[in-house]
Amino acid sequence: MYNFKSIKPCYSIILVLLSTIIVYSCEHKEKVESVEDEISAIENSLTNPVIVKGENLVLFSIEDRMKLHKVPGVSIAVVKDGKLHWTKAYGIANTETGTLVDSATLFQAGSISKPVAALGALKLVQEGKIDLDTDVNNYLKNWKVEENRFTEKEKVTLRRLLTHTAGMTVHGFPGYKPTDKFPSIIKVLDGKGNTPKIFVDTIPGSIWRYSGGGYTVMEKVVEDVSGQPLETYLKENILMPLGMTNSTYSQPLPEKLHQQASAAYDRGGNLIEGLWHNYPEQAAAGLWTTPTDLAKYCMEIQRIEAGKTNGILSKKTVDKMLTKHENNWGLGPSLADDGNSLRFQHGGKNAGFTNNMIAFAYKGNAVIVMTNADNGGKLMNEIITSISEHYDWDIAQQRVVETVSLATEALNKFNGKYKYLGNTRDGSDYIVELVTKEGKLLVIDENNGEEDIITPMSETSFIDLSDGDEVVFTERADTIEFTFNKYYSYRRVE
Numbered sequence: 001m002y003n004f005k006s007i008k009p010c011y012s013i014i015l016v017l018l019s020t021i022i023v024y025s026c027e028h029k030e031k032v033e034s035v036e037d038e039i040s041a042i043e044n045s046l047t048n049p050v051i052v053k054g055e056n057l058v059l060f061s062i063e064d065r066m067k068l069h070k071v072p073g074v075s076i077a078v079v080k081d082g083k084l085h086w087t088k089a090y091g092i093a094n095t096e097t098g099t100l101v102d103s104a105t106l107f108q109a110g111s112i113s114k115p116v117a118a119l120g121a122l123k124l125v126q127e128g129k130i131d132l133d134t135d136v137n138n139y140l141k142n143w144k145v146e147e148n149r150f151t152e153k154e155k156v157t158l159r160r161l162l163t164h165t166a167g168m169t170v171h172g173f174p175g176y177k178p179t180d181k182f183p184s185i186i187k188v189l190d191g192k193g194n195t196p197k198i199f200v201d202t203i204p205g206s207i208w209r210y211s212g213g214g215y216t217v218m219e220k221v222v223e224d225v226s227g228q229p230l231e232t233y234l235k236e237n238i239l240m241p242l243g244m245t246n247s248t249y250s251q252p253l254p255e256k257l258h259q260q261a262s263a264a265y266d267r268g269g270n271l272i273e274g275l276w277h278n279y280p281e282q283a284a285a286g287l288w289t290t291p292t293d294l295a296k297y298c299m300e301i302q303r304i305e306a307g308k309t310n311g312i313l314s315k316k317t318v319d320k321m322l323t324k325h326e327n328n329w330g331l332g333p334s335l336a337d338d339g340n341s342l343r344f345q346h347g348g349k350n351a352g353f354t355n356n357m358i359a360f361a362y363k364g365n366a367v368i369v370m371t372n373a374d375n376g377g378k379l380m381n382e383i384i385t386s387i388s389e390h391y392d393w394d395i396a397q398q399r400v401v402e403t404v405s406l407a408t409e410a411l412n413k414f415n416g417k418y419k420y421l422g423n424t425r426d427g428s429d430y431i432v433e434l435v436t437k438e439g440k441l442l443v444i445d446e447n448n449g450e451e452d453i454i455t456p457m458s459e460t461s462f463i464d465l466s467d468g469d470e471v472v473f474t475e476r477a478d479t480i481e482f483t484f485n486k487y488y489s490y491r492r493v494e
Contacts (some may be wrong), residue, residue, distance in 0.1 A: 014414075017043045020384070026060055027061070028432055029163060031178065035086050037087065038086070039389065040085075041172075041390060042383075042386045042387055043061060043062045043088075043386075044057065044059065044061045044062075045059050045060060045063075045386045046060045046062060046064070046065050046222075046382040046383065046385075046386050047060065047385070047386070047398055048114055048380060048382070048398075048465060048466065049378075049381055049385055049396075049398060049466075049467060049468045050398070050400075050401055050464075050465045050466075050467075050468045051119035051397060051398065051399075051401075051402055051464060051466070052263075052400075052401060052402070052403050052455075053260075053400050053402045055231075056382065058138060060382075062074065062241070062379075062383065063090070064089055064170070064380055065378075065379050066090065066091055066379060068376050069373070069375050069376070069378050069379045070265070070267065070269030070373060070376060071091070071199050071260055071265075071267060071269070071371050071372070071373040071376045072088065072091050072092045072093075072095060072265050072269060072373060073089070073091035073093050073100075073101035073105070073371065073372045074089070074090045074091055074101065074134070074238055074369065074370070074371050074372075074376070074379065074383070075087070075088075075089045075101055075102075075103065075105060075107065075290065075291050075369075075370045075371075076088050076089070076291055076293030076367070076368070076369050076370075076383065077092075077103075077205070077292050077294065077327060077368045077392070078080075078295075078367050079295050079296040079298055079299055079302075079359070079365055079366035079367070080363065080364070080365055080391070081301060081365070082302055082303065082306070082364035082365045083299075083364075083376075084095075084139075084292065084295050084299070086198075087103045087291060087292050087295075087307055088103075088169060088244055089102045089103055089105060090321075091264065093105050093262040093372065094262065094263045094275070094404055095263070095271060096253050096263070096271065099205070100418060101262060101372075103290065103291075103292055104246055104260060104263040104290060105260065105261070105262050105290065105294075106112040106246060106253075106257065106260050106262060106288045106290060107261075107262050107288070107289065107290065107353055107355065107371075107372060108264070108276065108279075108285075108287070108288055108348075108368040109285075109287040109289050109348045109350075109353075109355060109370075110348025110349045110350040110354070110355055111172070111212070111284065111285060111287055111345070111346060111348045111349065112283050112287065112289075112346045112348035112355055112357050112454035113249070113282070113283060113285050113286055113287035113348070114212075114215050114283065114284060114346060115167075115249075115297075115332035115333040115344070115346050116234075116287060116294075116297055116332075117215070117218070117219070117222075117249070117282070117284075117287070117291075118162055118218075118229070118321070118332025119238050119284035119297075119312060119313065119330055119332070120226075120230075120233055120234045120237060120238050120334075121158060121162065121218055121221070121222050122224050122313055122317050122320075122321060122331060122332070122392055123166070123169065123237055123238070123312070123313060124222065124225055124226065125158065126245055126314060126317045127410070128228060128321040129225050130158055130221065130225055130268040131158070132157060132158050132159040132320075132331075133157050133158075133159055133418065134155075134157060134158075135156065135157065136154035136156050136157060136161065136218075136221050137155075137160060137215065137322060138157075138218060139221050139224055139225050140148040141185050141224045142186070142224075143189055143190075143220055145199070145445070146199050146200070146267040146492075147154040148199070148200060150167060150200045150202055150203050150204065151200055151204065153203075154201060154204040154205050154206070154213075155204060156204050156217065157332065158170070158202070158218065158221065159325075160204050160205055160214075161214045161217055161218045161221075161330065161331055162215075162218065162299060162330075162331040162458060163192075163325040163326060163329045164203050164208055164211050164214060164322065164326075164327070164329055165206075165207065165208050165209075165274065165325065165326050166200070166205075166211065166212050166214045166217075167200045167201060167202040167203060167204040167205070167206065167207070167209075168198060168199070168200060168211040168213045168214035168217060169196065169197070169198055169199055169200075169201050169211065169213050169423060170195055170196060170198050170211060170212055170213030170216075170289075170347065170379070170423075171210055171211065171212060171422075171424065172212045172349075172350065172425060173188075173194075173195055173212055173279060173281045173284060173285050174194060174195070174277070175278060175279050175285070175350060175351050176193075176194065176276025176278045176279070176280070177274045177275075177277060178252065178274040178275070178278060179274060180278075182251075182252065182278060182280060183218075183280055184217065185219060185220055185223075185280060185281075185359065186220075187395040188216060188281055189205075189213075189216060189217065189220065189282055193280070197211075197388075197390065198213035198214075198216060198217065201427065204377055207326070208325075208326035208327035209423075210327065210468045211235060212281060212285065213283035213284075213454060215281075215283045215284040215455055216281050216282055216283065216284055217335075219281070219282060219283035219284070219422075220242060221393075222247055222283070223288045227267065227269045227381070230249055230282050230283060230301075230340060231248065231249035231250045231251070231282060231286075232247050234327070234452075235248065235249070241312055242293075242296050242297060242300055242312060243293075243296050243299065243489065244289065244290065244293040244296050245291070245293070246260075246290045246293050247287060247288065247290070248287075248288050248289075248290040248403075249282045249283075249286050249288075250288075251278055251279055251280055251282050251286045252278040253278070253288055256289070258275075258386075261288060262277070262353075263275045263276060263352070263372065263374055263398065264276040264277070264351055264352020264353055264372055265306050265352050265373040265374065266352060266375075266449070267373075267374045267448065267449050267450060268373050268374045268449070269373065269375075271295070271456070272351060272352045275422065276350075276351070276352060277350065277351040279350065281355075283405045285350055286347075289371050290370070290389060291369065294357050294368045295366060297365070298344075298357070298366040299364075299484055300312055300362065301318060301322075301344065301359065301363065302359065302360070302364050302366075304318045304361070305318060305319075305322070305361050305362055306362070306364075309458075315364055317451065320327070320332070320333065320344065321344075322344060322361055326341065330344060332346075333346050334346055335449070340362050340363065341363070341394070341446070342360070342361040342362060343350070343358055343359060343360050343363055345357055345359065349377075351374070352372060352373065352374055352376045352461075353370065353371065353372055353373075353376070354371050354373060354374065354375070354376030354380060355368070355376075355380070356368070356380050356384060358384065358395055360393075365391070365393055367384055367387050367388075367393075367395075369383050369384060374448065375450075377467065378466055378467045381396065381468075384396045384463055385397065387400060401457055401463060401465075403455050403456060403463075404455065404456050404457065404458060404459075405456075408436060408439060410459065411425075411436045411440075411441045412436050413437075413480075414434050414441060414473060414482075415434055415435055415436055416433070416435075416480070416483075416492045416493075416494055417431050417433045417493055418431065418432050418433070418434065418482065418490035418491060418492050418493065419490060419491055419492075419493045420432075420488065420489070420490050421433055421489040421490065421491055422488060422489065428446060431447075432444065432446075432447075432490065433444075433446075434446045440453050440455070441453070441454050441455075441462060441466075441473070442454075442457070450466050452466070452469070453465075453466075454469075454471050460475075461472070461474060469484065470481070470484070470485055470486070471487055472486075479492045479493075
């Protein structure tokens with residue numbers, strides 16, 4: 001027979017263990033509920049990014065704004081304190097099949113393809129196979145950057161390609177319908193696809209100008225030096241080592257992944273013909289991925305900066321990547337703020353997809369939002385603002401502005417057609433029209449089917465209250481010009 005006194009100490013230990021388990025379980029449950037509360041607060045606190053001083057604050061849910069902005073599906077990932085904090089998906093991935101968006105749904109990353117692809121080029125630099133400041137023609141094999149009067153003294157280098165200072169043409173790419181002929185990378189470079197020839201039209205290093213064409217040259221450099229197709233090289237050397245198992249640069253998307261991929265939708269919320277476009281310009285626009293996978297990219301960079309020694313790149317190389325060049329651009333990502341608040345980031349826009357990725361280099365925080373709609377930008381900005389304000393990250397804030405009333409005659413003087421003064425992706429004229437309608441100034445952009453009301457803050461300064469875009473007019477002797485968001489210039493031509 002057992003002696004109760006002899007087993008009492010063991011019994012006490014068991015009670016302590018059970019108490020510990022119960023306390024841990026309660027704490028764990030509380031933690032899960034806390035994250036759920038965070039998500040609920042964020043997804044129900046969306047607001048217009050700009051409000052007029054004196055107006056009451058109105059809050060909306062993500063579902064409310066998805067309907068307003070005609071965005072069928074959204075996927076979000078949030079990194080906090082160096083770890084994946086939460087992910088959540090909303091809406092429909094494919095209205096034809098009824099497939100819902102989930103955390104594994106693939107979206108086209110658009111230009112977020114660039115900073116991820118840049119890791120592949122930087123790996124070759126780290127291995128001593130490419131020099132950042134050597135003429136890339138030394139590495140290119142069956143295609144070369146065409147020499148001309150602009151390249152006599154200054155050359156196209158990998159550093160300049162990665163920082164958009166190489167003087168290369170072609171801003172971006174419209175993609176190809178599934179029924180279109182899919183060109184090779186050399187045909188794209190030679191202008192034998194649906195975009196103009198990619199060449200140097202200004203002295204390399206003299207200006208910053210965003211160039212998807214430059215990243216297509218970078219793609220060719222990586223392929224020629226590595227001896228592999230870009231999608232294979234990046235899969236083996238970047239995506240798989242980072243654990244980005246739901247990502248691929250394969251173009252067109254392999255059929256086995258079609259069921260996992262979201263369809264694309266235009267500004268009216270209508271399904272794009274053929275479900276999506278294909279992009280032979282893989283480094284510039286060809287990545288299919290998820291917010292969770294992009295979070296792995298962000299966390300890897302953060303961990304390397306925090307001292308990780310066996311990362312995808314060395315800290316020395318990542319430090320170079322996060323060094324600001326012209327227009328606050330790093331070797332791949334755009335950079336914002338300084339010191340401990342430094343952020344690396346990039347937006348992405350393909351036909352029917354709009355995305356953004358913002359990460360702190362040293363604070364261990366990041367947010368990635370991916371949408372399957374051309375009109376996803378406004379919703380995306382509202383989500384990021386809500387996340388930023390909830391966590392006090394200071395990456396986006398609601399702006400309060402004062403507006404003024406202008407007479408119809410004062411608005412009418414801005415009416416007319418305006419031509420964009422920069423380069424377009426296909427070399428054609430980019431025209432927008434301004435008209436006065438019901439006492440408001442309306443910007444009509446037939447290039448993308450968008451119409452936006454801009455509200456006056458002064459006699460020459462206007463703002464789109466729905467997204468914060470600003471238009472500032474300047475009267476010339478013979479015409480009127482305006483700048484859009486302090487960068488893009490237009491001149492009235494009619």
